[in-house]
Amino acid sequence: MARLVLDQITREFGDFVATDRISLTIEDGDFLVLLGPSGCGKTTLLRMIAGLLEPTSGSIRIDDEDITALPARKRDLAMVFQSYALYPHLSVEKNLAFPLKARRTPKAEIETRVRAAAESVEIDHLLDRKPKELSGGQRQRVAVARALVREPKAFLMDEPLSNLDAKLRTATRRELAALHRKLGATFVYVTHDQIEAMTMATRIALLNGGRIEQYGTPEELYDAPSSVFAAGFIGSPAMNLLNASLTTTDGKITVLAPGVEAVLWEGATAERDIVIGVRPEHLSMHAGGAPEAVPTAGVALRGTVDLVENLGREQLVHCIVGEDRVTVSCPREERWSAGDLVVLAAPVARVHLFDRASGRRLEWRADAADDAAAPNGADASIASPVSSAAPAALAASAGPAVR
Ligand SMILES: Nc1ncnc2c1ncn2[C@@H]1O[C@H](COP(=O)(O)OP(=O)(O)OP(=O)(O)O)[C@@H](O)[C@H]1O
Ligand SMILES: [Mg+2]
The missing domain is CATH 3.40.50.300 (P-loop containing nucleotide triphosphate hydrolases)
Known part of the structure; x- marks a missing residue:
């Protein structure tokens, strides 16, 4: 012992x-x-x-x-x-x-x-x-x-x-x-x-x-x-990571990058360079013309299928979004082929944000005093008024929490 x-x-x-x-x-x-x-x-x-x-x-x-x-x-x-x-x-x-x-x-x-x-x-x-x-x-x-x-x-x-x-x-x-x-x-x-x-x-x-x-x-x-x-490092296939910038549009926090549409939370933020991340299993695939695919709170990536890999139990669909490659893991029943125009969507709870300069995770806090608020859930943080969501509320998470 x-x-x-x-x-x-x-x-x-x-x-x-x-x-x-x-x-x-x-x-x-x-x-x-x-x-x-x-x-x-x-x-x-x-x-x-x-x-x-x-x-x-x-x-x-x-x-x-x-x-x-x-x-x-x-x-x-x-x-x-x-x-x-x-x-x-x-x-x-x-x-x-x-x-x-x-x-x-x-x-x-x-x-x-x-x-x-x-x-x-x-x-x-x-x-x-x-x-x-x-x-x-x-x-x-x-x-x-x-x-x-x-x-x-x-x-x-x-x-x-x-x-x-x-x-x-x-x-x-x-x-x-x-x-x-x-x-x-x-x-x-x-x-x-x-x-x-x-x-x-x-x-x-x-x-x-x-x-x-x-x-x-x-x-x-x-x-x-x-x-x-x-x-x-953790996750296979690896999390999709795309360079983007974060900004405020009509009282909502949104993401700017080629092929990326994302409306995340109500609030305001200073413009900043970020990396946006979504795991392959958290993206759903939709045909390119489908506007209903874009979630009201979440991310939608518009791109083209480049390659489909059959893994037996599932398939990996590799797409080109802007200048980036994005991988989706989805059931084999879905039929996709190279050249298809697609929308890849994920709800806001599945979106990870990182500060581009430091590489550290960013946590959305509706109320900076409320430690529990996070991008992973809590409707209250999305619905909260702009005033309580000061720019400082989008804070870099602390360094490695070590007991
Ligand atoms: N005796 C040594 N003299 C000089 N450099 C060393 C010595 N032992 C380790 N290093 C260096 O220290 C670093 C860490 O080595 P270490 O063996 O701990 O890596 P590791 O994480 O176990 O890697 P791996 O997965 O390849 O085993 C490496 O860059 C290695 O070259
Ligand atoms: Mg070793």
Whole structure:
């Protein structure tokens, strides 16, 4: 059982800052996923938690004990590597027993704990085999079992599924999530795969260039990405993002961009450059001439179908709107072909706005004092009088909310 607190963790390699003042609290029992593109500092951060790499500055605590200077073997954390790091000349049983022998655990206890760990990941029938006689998935389970036998305070995993084929990865993903529920232990899991993050995490820390871009539940990151980066990184196919400007027309907040018509909320705003975002599954497609397709509060994009991709369960329709490409995910029953003139529509609750210069999410607040108002719902904010919606009410959301 462990609560991990990272406080202002910075790691430099020469002039290069690999992690930049990262503060993060991982609650006991959380499945925290460190997510982000290659090179963003995930492994560096995990290695510092494990004690395999020293931070340049900052501190790490486990359950209020400062462990920043404690060597790895004294941290009581188990690490599972991408490469599994099994001893090739030892049987599965001996691989599992190794960390316990190293701690001079009594023989009978080693036997019980090895068997229990092997059973929990269903490799108890493989105990006599050598690693080379196992499949990738089985090796991966041995690596997890070897972490389990130690009964550590927390499990640290660095892309443990990346060597598995797609089918096995899906199955092992479920097993790991089930194991986490069963053990109730703290997991810190590194991946660049947003599907792994979305399916397993209780909390995600999205990293970008050594900093935390956004921290929250998978739902929070998906439904309210805090920046253009987060919006583009989470979701497949990715959120459509178009450059536009925001202005006020007839007491309503509207959007200007080629091919874009959007009337969002009643109110007023200073003109500003923005990025408007809509997920592919939130756009509905209509034939080009259909005026009823344009929502009274929402966005309508006028364009031309460029390409239709059949994914089996659904289709992706790629369209050209102005100079941008916009993807719609829609049922295959809808018949679209290249060259069709179309209107793509989404209600205001599905529209995301970002400040173009900073990339940060913009929240619509009908009443600047009312923290709850948001673009995602609340009719009151749309219907509110212009006077209560001062320009300042369209505020950049706060930086990454980190516990
Ligand atoms: N020992 C080192 N010396 C110099 N630079 C390093 C060292 N270790 C990591 N880096 C740099 O720090 C940055 C972060 O590396 P890190 O391995 O943490 O990335 P990552 O997010 O795990 O990426 P990936 O998804 O590719 O594994 C990279 O730019 C990397 O080149
Ligand atoms: Mg890495």
